[in-house]
Amino acid sequence: MLHSGRGCVKFGAAMEKTLFQKIADKEIPAAMVYEDSLCVAFRDITPVAPVHVLLVPRKPIPSIEAAAAEDAELLAHLMLKVGEIARAEGLAEGGFRTVMNTGADAGQTVPHLHIHIIGGRSMQWPPG
Ligand code: 5GP
Secondary structure, eight states: OEEETTEEEOOGGGOOOOHHHHHHTTSSOOOEEEEOSSEEEEEOSSOSSSEEEEEEESSOOOOGGGOOGGGHHHHHHHHHHHHHHHHHTTOTTTOEEEEOOOHHHHTOOSSSOOEEEEESSOOOSSOO
């Protein structure tokens, strides 16, 4: 195991994919709405609104807190894809919410950076 910064990276046969890597690699089925060489977007299995898409980089960054300077271009790519996907999902006019849960207090359940794109109904603020 190689210790690199805040994360630990495993190599070789012992390397375990995250759930979202398995979805990106089509080892676990999901309703894909977008994919390119850097990221995938698919429908959340437990949607909290009429539209609930998860936008996920193929690179298994555990969370936004673990992102590094070398990820800057990838993060910019994801930000631009948010708008593109929201428009394709018909959310541009009514608006939508983006959420990145980070860590236990925020209720992050999958340790692979992902952006929730949620829309199709009105929402409350602050969130619970
Ligand atoms: P988090 O709670 O980490 O911010 O978000 C993880 C999201 O992944 C949850 O909204 C959950 O419903 C979704 N999710 C968990 N397992 C699966 C799965 O196997 N397929 C899909 N499409 N979504 C999943």
